[in-house]
Amino acid sequence: MKKALLLVYSLFILFPCLAIGEQEISIGHKGMTFIEFTNDLNEKYQIKIFFDKTWIENIRLKKSYSNENITDILTDIFAGTQLRFIAKDNLIVLTKYENIKQEFSLQEKVANTTKEVEYVEENKDISNLQEQEYKIHEIGTALGKKKVKLFGEVSHFESSQPLKGVEIYLLNLTKGVTSDKNGYFELDLPPGFYTLHFKFMGLKSSSRKINLRGDGRIDIQLISETQTINEIRVLAKDDKVKRTSMGLEYIQAKDIESLPSALGEPDIIKSTTMLPGVESAGEGSIGFNVRGGSADQNLILIDNAPIYYPAHFFGFFSAFNNDMIQDASLYKSSIPVQFGGRISSTYDIHSNNQIDNKINGKVGISPITTKAFLNVPLLKNKLSIMNSFRFTYSDWIVDKIDSKELVDSKANFYDLHGKINYKPNPNNQFELSYYNSKDEFQLHSDTIYNFNNFVSSLNWRHRFSEKLKMNNSGYFTSFSYDMSATEIANNAFKLTHRVNEGGFKAFLNYEKDLYTNIDMGTELKYYNISPGDMKPYSESSVVSKNNLPEESGLESALFVGIKHEFIGSITAEAGIRYSLYGNMGKREELTYLDGITSRYNILDTLSTSAGLNNIYHGPEYRISINYALNPSTSIKASYNRTRQYIHLLSNTTSISPTDTWKLSDKYLKPQIGDQVSLGFYKNIFNSTMEFSAETYYKKVQNAKDYKDGAQLFLNKYAENEVLNAEGKNYGLELFLRKNKGRFNAMVSYTYSRSYLKSKDKTGEFAVSDGDWYKAPYDKPHNIKAFFSFKLSRRFIFSTNLVYHTGRPATYPIAKYRLQGIPIIYYSERNEYRLPNYFRTDISLLVEGNLKKNKAYHTSWTFGLYNLTARNNAYSVYFRSEDSFVVGYKLSIFGNAIPTISYNIEF
Incomplete structure (x- = not known):
């Protein structure tokens, strides 16, 4: 089953199709088995679901669905179970795994809970961290919005402390923000490809290439200029020019x-x-x-x-x-x-x-x-x-x-x-x-x-x-x-x-x-x-x-x-x-x-x-x-x-x-x-x-x-x-x-x-x-x-x-x-x-x-x-x-x- 899942993950990258989150679906009836449901879904809407049969043997639909989003339908069906699912384009994968980290755009739904899959840098291997600058990170699920929200947190690689005052900006758009005291930042941008730059005094500047498709999160870690000692400054970086508060x-x-x-x-x-x-x-x-x-x-x-x-x-x-x-x-x-x-x-x-x-x-x-x-x-x-x-x-x-x-x-x-x-x-x-x-x-x-x-x-x-x-x-x-x-x-x-x-x-x-x-x-x-x-x-x-x-x-x-x-x-x-x-x-x-x-x-x-x-x-x-x-x-x-x-x-x-x-x-x-x-x-x-x-x-x-x-x-x-x-x-x-x-x-x-x-x-x-x-x-x-x-x-x-x-x-x-x-x-x-x-x-x-x-x-x-x-x-x-x-x-x-x-x- 794991090999099959890996194959599907590869398909996510090689064969992008229309976003299923935009479709409204009418399907099912009370008592329908999940196998029958998936067959209908594939035949009528060309949406394929991959799963282990032992997971869904006892699952039956409790009602019919009319003009509803597939992600909402699945969330309702799996309510009260341990099943989760990953949906991208016209492919859906069921999983029981607690945390699946992806570098591509996915949306994960649990019963009664929806959240964007987060790209979080937690690996303490510096070489792995440096590799992230050369990858394209897919963020969010395309839903046809004119503007989407990109958010996340910036922390220090060695100490894991949140960083206040990190400059996050886009060179081409001359647009940017700074992180707050908890390292949190957010940007409202049209969907598209961007290179996001991160700059903080005393730490090595970094960047991330992203394909922003929908609302999503990206957490970043910055490393010191030298791995042996941090630069000591008189006071914290604090731009008095930009902030509104006086004194x-x-x-x-x-x-x-x-x-x-x-x-x-x-x-x-x-x-x-x-x-x-x-x-x-x-x-x-x-x-x-x-x-x-x-x-x-x-x-x-x-x-x-x-x-x-x-x-x-x-x-x-x-x-x-x-x-x-x-x-x-x-x-x-x-x-x-x-x-x-x-x-x-x-x-x-x-x-x-x-x-x-x-x-x-x-x-x-x-x-x-x-x-x-x-x-x-x-x-x-x-x-x-x-x-x-x-x-x-x-x-x-x-x-x-x-x-x-x-x-x-x-x-x-x-x-x-x-x-x-x-x-x-x-x-x-x-x-x-x-x-x-x-x-x-x-x-x-x-x-x-x-x-x-x-x-x-x-x-x-x-x-x-x-x-x-x-x-x-x-x-x-x-x-x-x-x-x-x-x-x-x-x-x-x-x-x-x-x-x-x-x-x-x-x-x-x-x-x-x-x-x-x-x-x-x-x-x-x-x-x-x-x-x-x-x-x-x-x-x-x-x-x-x-x-x-x-x-x-x-x-x-x-x-x-x-x-x-x-x-x-x-x-x-x-x-x-x-x-x-x-x-x-x-x-x-x-x-x-x-x-x-x-x-x-x-x-x-x-x-x-x-x-x-x-x-x-x-x-x-x-x-x-x-x-x-x-x-x-x-x-x-x-x-x-x-x-x-x-x-x-x-x-x-x-x-x-x-x-x-x-x-x-x-x-x-x-x-x-x-x-x-x-x-x-x-x-x-x-x-x-x-x-x-x-x-x-x-x-x-x-x-x-x-x-x-x-x-x-x-x-x-x-x-x-x-x-x-x-x-x-x-x-x-x-x-x-x-x-x-x-x-x-x-x-x-x-x-x-x-x-x-x-x-x-x-x-x-x-x-x-x-x-x-x-x-x-x-x-x-x-x-x-x-x-x-x-x-x-x-x-x-x-x-x-x-x-x-x-x-x-x-x-x-x-x-x-x-x-x-x-x-x-x-x-x-x-x-x-x-x-x-x-x-x-x-x-x-x-x-x-x-x-x-x-x-x-x-x-x-x-x-x-x-x-x-x-x-x-x-x-x-x-x-x-x-x-x-x-x-x-x-x-x-x-x-x-x-x-x-x-x-x-x-």
């Missing part, structure tokens, strides 16, 4: 491995501070400020779940092991409608979702941390599980930090990050992500700090058709910390704080055609916060118990957006997100005289209802337009409005694990941001370099600041200390990047201003008499440069330079005595500045030997952080000493910090 920075995890870091480990979070418009909140701090916004105005997502404190070891380490990360997208403006909840930016991080066919892993060892990553396939091409684990032995590094406050201190952490990927079929993929971490440190006292992160998400991606796709996600995230002091029994205490968030998002993407793309969906979030619980640690402790009541809130949103490419050179995106928020459950609220929230104006205490109260809602608009002057030049404009219902109460400029999160309520209004942006983008020198200039203006309603001497610690009524201020930010970002060749570079300059204004001109909430004053994160000038030199195939030298204006500060400017009591007089808020910041880092990446066949690959990374040993000021503070006011400058790193790490990859 979007795309990063791949592998692209930051050569970036010098403080303690020798690649950091997907801190890499953002090398981008224009993004500033570090402080040396070693995990917080960052985007376009003049505060650190809590950034939404950080890992696999669609938010994380509240993405750091370890005072912010020196990212929460995530870089080996688990696939890519990340930072949206500074033109934030997509599916994202909401923060007014400055959304940082969307994705862990690896590729299902490998063999076990692979990586181990890294440094003087501070050890990390391990392992990816294990459980079902070939269907199910895999990956996990990474890190822990530190870092107490010795604390001793090297030049600070009296850190004498006799200690710090350690561990984290576990894992993911299960399951792809039962091409139309469905499930991803279960989980992350857990714990940090403990003690700072020159008997007080011990612990904080914990737990983040989990379940994502389901489903493809209804090539046009309609769905992505559903559910998540739960929890961040908590506790402080305890036990050595002195009378003062022993324990303080805890916790914030939980759970949510669900349903997201649909409909690609109407090559020119129109529609997004729509809904989102629901539930917040629960325990602001603080202070307890005496022992019976002999005199510490008073103070338990702040829990807060709960519900946030929901509906969103829809459309992207359309107009005839000519204009592409536009427009969308609206409508969000609604309210507090949940009974709660106590104060009433104030004349509505002024001051501890001196309290009138009464009232209780709210048990349902939803303090409701806020409103639209969030997202609009962006791209006008292409030519293929290498474009101008863009955008406007977006965002709303934020959760806030961080902190007296510091950076995020601390002991800060308090607070929900919007009657007096703490939601923050609302409106941003307008304009940009110019240019690819130069044959697209080997890119230049961009973006300017923006952002207005913020209900920005959060604090009155002088604000007491936030365990404050039940925080509105007595918080200002609902106005904010305005504006700036200019210039960016130049070279991302091809042995020498790569990235240089940016940002001019950014950030101001706040209190609504009160007099009284305890008045700041600068109600005029605009500099926000704590106002840093006008910022220069960043990164250079990477590929000295050889094994040695890569990198260096970066960072310079920015010092952040604003309030200094004492006079001292006088009133009735014999010394009084210090301070300047207006944030009138002065810390010294300007400057730092240079270097690193050298040394790859192991380049033998092709070996069990594992090794590499060394040597680095020097703060090469010039500059004492950059983290903060400045003042003390009264012997009738004098003495100022002190605190520097986190006052010396050059050497780093070294050793990695084994298998």
Whole structure:
């Protein structure tokens, strides 16, 4: 029988006839045997069916068929059986084989399911892969359509990772597309013969000759230029000229491995501070400020779940092991409608979702941390599980930090990050992500700090058709910390704080055609916060118990957006997100005289209802337009409005694990941001370099600041200390990047201003008499440069330079005595500045030997952080000493910090 099938397959190639899919057939009657059916089919319509008689002995027709397609008739006849069939022209072959791969056009039908036979390159033999360039691949079944859809996925040959940004084009038609983040692409073309070209930086260009007859799929694998080592680039290939979105920075995890870091480990979070418009909140701090916004105005997502404190070891380490990360997208403006909840930016991080066919892993060892990553396939091409684990032995590094406050201190952490990927079929993929971490440190006292992160998400991606796709996600995230002091029994205490968030998002993407793309969906979030619980640690402790009541809130949103490419050179995106928020459950609220929230104006205490109260809602608009002057030049404009219902109460400029999160309520209004942006983008020198200039203006309603001497610690009524201020930010970002060749570079300059204004001109909430004053994160000038030199195939030298204006500060400017009591007089808020910041880092990446066949690959990374040993000021503070006011400058790193790490990859 197999020989007969092979003979028929040969006939498919040698004797093409009319497509049977175009014929309408009337045949059969109830009870007719399959043999009789095939004889009639051959006699009346000259359609031949080849089969093994043992397969069809018990098959009889259940009805007659009138004016129906033969493929639909056969699908109905074989319903409930294991039989499949392959149909081409006037020949049909029955089969029970699960997967028959063809290089010619076939259509395979199973009971109640139709799909185009896919041409998929899975053979790991390079010679076989190269042969595909010389064959003619028949795609689809001819059905008389004027236009058909060609689609597929592009992946990396060696790693099987999907490739984003691959150029797929036809030379003769000057038509092409680029693959998305999952490597997916599609083209609408008339049937015919084509040569399809695939091009991606760092990989060998390839082509496929195709005879496109109907809708069909072709999956392609690209190989590296050299089989021994991949080219390392500064950032992922990302054409800013063509895309509509503004303020979007795309990063791949592998692209930051050569970036010098403080303690020798690649950091997907801190890499953002090398981008224009993004500033570090402080040396070693995990917080960052985007376009003049505060650190809590950034939404950080890992696999669609938010994380509240993405750091370890005072912010020196990212929460995530870089080996688990696939890519990340930072949206500074033109934030997509599916994202909401923060007014400055959304940082969307994705862990690896590729299902490998063999076990692979990586181990890294440094003087501070050890990390391990392992990816294990459980079902070939269907199910895999990956996990990474890190822990530190870092107490010795604390001793090297030049600070009296850190004498006799200690710090350690561990984290576990894992993911299960399951792809039962091409139309469905499930991803279960989980992350857990714990940090403990003690700072020159008997007080011990612990904080914990737990983040989990379940994502389901489903493809209804090539046009309609769905992505559903559910998540739960929890961040908590506790402080305890036990050595002195009378003062022993324990303080805890916790914030939980759970949510669900349903997201649909409909690609109407090559020119129109529609997004729509809904989102629901539930917040629960325990602001603080202070307890005496022992019976002999005199510490008073103070338990702040829990807060709960519900946030929901509906969103829809459309992207359309107009005839000519204009592409536009427009969308609206409508969000609604309210507090949940009974709660106590104060009433104030004349509505002024001051501890001196309290009138009464009232209780709210048990349902939803303090409701806020409103639209969030997202609009962006791209006008292409030519293929290498474009101008863009955008406007977006965002709303934020959760806030961080902190007296510091950076995020601390002991800060308090607070929900919007009657007096703490939601923050609302409106941003307008304009940009110019240019690819130069044959697209080997890119230049961009973006300017923006952002207005913020209900920005959060604090009155002088604000007491936030365990404050039940925080509105007595918080200002609902106005904010305005504006700036200019210039960016130049070279991302091809042995020498790569990235240089940016940002001019950014950030101001706040209190609504009160007099009284305890008045700041600068109600005029605009500099926000704590106002840093006008910022220069960043990164250079990477590929000295050889094994040695890569990198260096970066960072310079920015010092952040604003309030200094004492006079001292006088009133009735014999010394009084210090301070300047207006944030009138002065810390010294300007400057730092240079270097690193050298040394790859192991380049033998092709070996069990594992090794590499060394040597680095020097703060090469010039500059004492950059983290903060400045003042003390009264012997009738004098003495100022002190605190520097986190006052010396050059050497780093070294050793990695084994298998």
